[in-house]
Amino acid sequence: MSVFHGFEGKRVTVMGLGLFGGGAAITRFLARGGARVTVTDLKDEEKLSASVEKLRDVEVRFVLGRHVESDFTDADILIVNPAVPRNSPYLQLAREHGVTFETETNLFFKLCPAPIIGVTGSNGKTTTTSLLGAMLRDLGVRVYVGGNIGVPLIEHVEEMTEDDLVVLELSSFQLEDLHAIERSPHIAVVTNISPNHLDRHGTMENYIAAKRAIVDFQRDGDIFVANARDERLASWAGASNARVLRFSSQDRVHDGTYLDGSALRFEMDGDSGEICDRGEILLPGIFNVENYLAASAAALALGVRTEAIRRIARTFRGVAHRLELFLEENGVRYYNDSIATTPESTIAALDALEGPIVLIAGGYDKKAPLRQLARKVIVRCKAVVLIGVTGPRIAAELRRCENAGALQVCEEGTDFEAAVGRAISLAEPGGCVLLSPATASYDMFANFEERGDAFKDLVRSLTSPAANQ
Known part of the structure; x- marks a missing residue:
């Protein structure tokens, strides 16, 4: 039996296209199977331009910047993006109308x-x-x-x-x-x-x-x-x-x-x-x-x-953004660990590295406990540069730790370039600068990849000979 069996002619609503086209693959698959596909997302077309471009050659109806109730009540199948909150009133509306729920996974x-x-x-x-x-x-x-x-x-x-x-x-x-x-x-x-x-x-x-x-x-x-x-x-x-x-x-x-x-x-x-x-x-x-x-x-x-x-x-040399050693300049090693979106990931990174560590941490608040992270930072780091929404939370936890006075703590808010510059200035030969945020990126970046790429670009720019003339 064809994998497309049961989709031909069906009215399918894909809820959540995503900034990076998370819903694009399932949309193409369903359209190829003959489904009548509507893609809807609360973000507008300008914000979703890169994702929309991936579907330019696909026969699909877009409803962007809003949701229309009939797309949920009149659909045969509703494809729900994993990021969609499960308490969305539009999901409840679809349930009340007997719509079949599905996810790509x-x-x-x-x-x-x-x-x-x-x-x-x-x-x-x-x-x-x-x-x-x-x-x-x-x-x-x-x-x-x-x-x-x-x-x-x-x-x-x-x-x-x-x-x-x-x-x-x-x-x-x-x-x-x-x-x-x-x-x-x-x-x-x-x-x-x-x-x-x-x-x-x-x-x-x-x-x-x-x-x-x-x-x-x-x-x-x-x-x-x-x-x-x-x-x-x-x-x-x-x-x-x-x-x-x-x-x-x-x-x-x-x-x-x-x-x-x-x-x-x-x-x-x-x-x-x-x-x-x-x-x-x-x-x-x-x-x-x-x-x-x-x-x-x-x-x-x-x-x-x-x-x-x-x-x-x-x-095997690893995956991008996971404790990625991408530069060594003037005796200082620079690691991109942007994929570290939990305190445990950052603790593991701190345990893996040697020499005086300058840590850049903070970002979107996922409500994870931070006490163990703070204790590890006190023991393993020379200095920490804090950013984003969780920066003040991490700083507060650090102040509660013993020997907190030995650690240099800098808070840079949402100024990522200033944070990277400060970390570089604090580093010393034989040590390293580590971006390992312990939190998600959504308060300042679209995702951890964008955050990691921005870090690498800034480090290369700020440590270049031209930048130091």
Whole structure:
């Protein structure tokens, strides 16, 4: 049966195009299937110009800068963008009129013929997804990597077969909707669980429930790869119908992967051995060792050779915006860690680096607790430059810490150029400047990529010979 079956002639409303075209792929897919598609977004066409341009060659009706009730009451199907608040009155209106709800992720799960390996976690999921995709290519099959990592795969579902493999990074926003279709991936990899997106989910319990959808509907024959150090995941494993593989950077595990001294090792299916040495991994920090262990457990379960995993360790240089060393000038190293949108991510980055650290932190407030971050900053940093809405919150937490007087704290509000300039002036040879905000970017930038690119551009500009003449 065609993947387009059931869409021809249907009235479909896509709610939420997004500044970077998050709804463009599903719109093209539906239009190709013969649906009569309306795209609606509260942002106007000027703000969405880049996204609209991606659909210029598609027969689609746009309703931008507003929502029209009839687009929700008269539709056959409503596609809801993950960023749309679930308490939107327009969603309630559609429910009252019996409209069928769908999301791009749910539709992909329904239509994809290939085994899906889902990766989630509060931290590390992007690196783990990328690593696993690279490792699986050793099997000689087609491997698709996408999802929350920024690559929508719905447009490729038509070409996929059951012999392919799909690696999907899944956010809590995407996962919470899987409950509606009672689907989980064949292999679920969960790196860790810590407070995140509480501005959206309201409580930690709701956030955990959304994440848990990645394992809730697994069956016999499926696999759950869990961080052995995370107590919440231990409870998930105890209730799982799937085979459970564990990974640990501290303790030996008897079915999974672990760090033994400097060696990454595995025990699985009656076999055991060394995967690689920690020194072979190019990326810094124990959290990246854990990312390798998580990806390796899933890869080994699918038949990837240890030699291939070792080769990836020696060649994989990471993903953009994740502890990305992009410049060394006058003895100072500059790291772009803009993808660090949680306090835990920034704590991990601080633990990974050496020398006096000047940290740039702050941004949009996701209501995450900041006390542990403040304590780590006091211990690891020479100075901190604070920006954005959460700048004052972080400063207040720092003042509550012991030895707060030893840390130089600068608050620059929303002046990002001034913040970067201040950080550069405070750095010293042998040390580093680290952008690791611990928060989202939405108060000052469209997304973490834009923030990271702006940081790199400013550093290169402000440290250039011309700037110092």
